[in-house]
Structures are given as C-alpha cells and as structure tokens.
Amino acid sequence: MRTVLFVCTGNTCRSPMAEGIARDLVDSGVLEGLNAGQVLFASAGVAAAEGVPPSPETQDILRERGIESSSRSIQLTSEMVSRADVVLAMTRSHQESICRHFDLSEEQASRVHMLDPQQDVIDPIGQGPQAYQMAAELFDKMIPQRLKELLS
Secondary structure: OEEEEEEEOOOOOHHHHHHHHHHHHHHOOOOOOOOOOOEEEEEEEOOOOOOOOOOHHHHHHHHHOOOOOOOOOOEOOHHHHHHOOEEEEOOHHHHHHHHHHOOOOHHHHOOEEEOOOOOOOOOOOOOOHHHHHHHHHHHHHHHHHHHHHHHO
16 A cells, blocks of 8 residues: 655645545545555644644535545654655645655655645635635645656
C-alpha cells in the first residue's frame, strides 16, 4: 500500500480537506488506476495542536460532498515523512520546513512536493466559506493531476 501525506500548518483546514477529497476521488473511481486498497491518505500539520477537529468550514465542504471525516489535527513527525511515499505540502514554506526540520536524505526529500507546483494553496482560515470552496475546487483539479504524476 502506498501512502500519500498532505501537510499544511495547523491540520484543520487545507490538509484534512485535501485528505478527504483525495480519499473520495479514489473511492468513487475518479482516479483511474487507483483503488482504495492501494493507497492510504493521511494529513498532518507543521505547527499543529494535537486533537483539534477540522474547521467548521472544512467540515461543511466535506459534508456537502458526502465525505465523512473524523480526523483530528496531528503534528507532523519525521516518522510520518519517512513512511510516506508522497508528501504534498500546501506551500513552498511547508515544503522547505519539512526538508529542513527533519534533515531528510536526498531520497526522502525527493518525495516532498508542493500540491500545486505553480503556487501556494492559500490558507482559507478566517476568509469565509468562499475561500474554502476555492480551496476545494483547487484540490479537485490538482489532486488527480499530482497523484497521476507522482504515483505512476
């Protein structure tokens, strides 16, 4: 089984939303060539307080899509990074922080990528429901593309 780890700052908005959307894409058969038994999705935060539920807006987005999530925030660890086949960071600073903080080998660092290689995924916290919807739409576009590129 391959593991994909989504990483943001607090693990309450972007990364749990991306995790839920990715799992739903696989479960619904949208990601051609991947099925639920082949990939494990997880999320964590570089500065997460342990045990915090996703933001209400994140929960709303997932609920509206029929995606169940019982996730709670978790602090990123070196073990999580080393066990993941692919680490998808929301921003360039997350990517750099992961590589620097955990003193990764060249091979480990090669598995740490930005979800959107062209730009940071903006943190929607405090920006209202529309910002969360925009993040979800970006995930709909980028997750299939990146998983196809990185898991093939």
